[in-house]
Amino acid sequence: MSDQLCFFKNLRPRERGDHKLDVGAIGDIEVVNSIGSVLTLRDCLLVPGLKANFFSIPSVTKKGFHAVLTDNIVQFFRDDTLEMEGSREQAQLYHLDVTVTVQHETLHALVSRAAPIQVWHERFGHLNRKTIEKMVRKILLRT
Numbered sequence: 001m002s003d004q005l006c007f008f009k010n011l012r013p014r015e016r017g018d019h020k021l022d023v024g025a026i027g028d029i030e031v032v033n034s035i036g037s038v039l040t041l042r043d044c045l046l047v048p049g050l051k052a053n054f055f056s057i058p059s060v061t062k063k064g065f066h067a068v069l070t071d072n073i074v075q076f077f078r079d080d081t082l083e084m085e086g087s088r089e090q091a092q093l094y095h096l097d098v099t100v101t102v103q104h105e106t107l108h109a110l111v112s113r114a115a116p117i118q119v120w121h122e123r124f125g126h127l128n129r130k131t132i133e134k135m136v137r138k139i140l141l142r143t
Helices: 057-061 117-123 129-137
Strands: 008-013 025-032 038-046 066-070 073-078 081-088 094-096
Touching: 008 038, 057 066, 117 129
Parallel strands: none
Antiparallel strands: 008 025, 025 038, 066 073, 073 081, 081 094
16 A cells, blocks of 8 residues: 555556545556565555555465565565565564655646746746746747
């Protein structure tokens, strides 16, 4: 589970189900493990406002992984191959040693009416006015 939209690919509307959280959508998240292998975690939940990422051991074991917990280490195997591991950070929480592959998309903004340069100056984080005028000349922006 995550609230980070940029983590997800193949995002689709949530299926009606027995979710106790406000699930916004379901999709896949790609992670890179500690040895550089890319894994796709399927059917992950997008939960707006979650504020932390969570990985459910029961959910992943239903998908063919085998979890082994020893001392302060958790390891996830699939077909006798170590896929992921992590270490205990708190009493009952483990931190997985993976990096999420962030999905990049081109985002577009639509504006319904003309706006003065001052408005665009503010919208673009106080971008130089000459740069905005250049964007207008090149038809990259309509004021």
